[in-house]
Amino acid sequence: MDRLRLMAVHRVWVTRTMPEAEATAARLEALGHTAVVAPVLEARAIVDARIDLAGVDALAFSSGHAIAAFAALTPERTLPVFTVGAATANRARAAGFADVRSADGGVTALAGLIAATDPKPNFVLHPGAREPSADLVALLGANGVVARATPVYETVPTALTAPPDAVDAILIHSARGASQVAALTAGRPVADIAVFAISDAAAAPLRGRGFARVMAAPFPNEAALLDLLK
Numbered sequence: 001m002d003r004l005r006l007m008a009v010h011r012v013w014v015t016r017t018m019p020e021a022e023a024t025a026a027r028l029e030a031l032g033h034t035a036v037v038a039p040v041l042e043a044r045a046i047v048d049a050r051i052d053l054a055g056v057d058a059l060a061f062s063s064g065h066a067i068a069a070f071a072a073l074t075p076e077r078t079l080p081v082f083t084v085g086a087a088t089a090n091r092a093r094a095a096g097f098a099d100v101r102s103a104d105g106g107v108t109a110l111a112g113l114i115a116a117t118d119p120k121p122n123f124v125l126h127p128g129a130r131e132p133s134a135d136l137v138a139l140l141g142a143n144g145v146v147a148r149a150t151p152v153y154e155t156v157p158t159a160l161t162a163p164p165d166a167v168d169a170i171l172i173h174s175a176r177g178a179s180q181v182a183a184l185t186a187g188r189p190v191a192d193i194a195v196f197a198i199s200d201a202a203a204a205p206l207r208g209r210g211f212a213r214v215m216a217a218p219f220p221n222e223a224a225l226l227d228l229l230k
Contacts, residue, residue, distance in 0.1 A: 012229070013164050015040045015181055016173040017155065020064065023087070024171065027226060036164045040180035041155045045069040046130065049152045051076075058082060058121035060114060060147070062107050062128055062136060064091040069152035070127040071095040080121070084110045085221050106199065106220035107134040115143030122146065130154040133175050133201065160184065170206075171225065172197040178205040185209070196228045 011034045014021045018039055025035035043065040051074045061067050062084040068091070071077075077096040082103065083089040089102035101117075103109040114124060124147040126136050131154070140147040155176060163170075163184050172178045172195060181195075182205045195214040197203035203216040217224035 010034055011036055011164075011167045011169075013038060013167040013170045015171060015177050017041050017043050017065070017177075020087075020173075024173075024222065027222070028171075028229075031226065031229065033229065036167055038160055038164050039158050040160055040177050040184065041174075042158050043153050043155050045072060045153050046151055047072075049073055049150065051127070051150065051152075053079075053125065055123050056125040058114070058124045059097075060110060060124050060126045060136060060140075061088055061092060062110060062126075062132075062134070063153075064088050065153045065155075066127045066129070067091045067095050073152065082110060082114050082117075082124075087222070104221065107136050108139060109220075111136060111139035111143055111145075114140060115145050120145060123148075125150060127152040131176070163188065167193060169194045169196060169229065172202045172206065173222075173225075174198070175201045175205060178202050182206055182209060196225060198222065198225045 012028050014024050014035050014037045016024060021037050021039050025037050028035040053076060058080045060082045080099040081092045081097045082101050083092055084103055086102050086104060089100045092100045103113040124140060124145055126147055126149045128149055130151040137147045137149050157180055190211050192212055194212045195206050197216045199220045200216045203214050207214050215228050217228060
């Protein structure tokens, strides 16, 4: 019998950044798991980022951190907003944006949503991470949409120096987070720990490292990710 089927997933290490980690922990607790919140990365706004809105007729966000950083840099709230998922869309509305549309998927779905909009935006600004995990500008360009990326935040490792004790599973929300987890678990016993990642890219850094199983969600959203634990 598959080793993972013999394991009861109870204590789950939530590795994602705050404050999103707290929301994930609440969802885990509602499913009957014990959430161990220990982020491996933290987001920091780039306080001196310059926002050039000349010619921009839509905004694209693939992260709630980008929305918070952008909102702190400019009072602009009238432009249409496209977001990668529902949680990011809610964050945009809470920040004061009224015209918000969600792709309910990954960055590829976000590019597709923007390209399929009628009328299609002429020029999209993508406020995001200094080191993005996906190239939305290139995806939009392939769909005939002109776009520019503007870094408004960056992610850096937290002060965490070791993984939490006695966890049965690890939730991975990004490839960069997975790389941090790989570093933190190197040389430690992980044969009884399952890894659940939000995408294949997020799972890749942890494959072949001796975990009980490394599974990627079929869709890049947290609902699909948490379904793996069932």
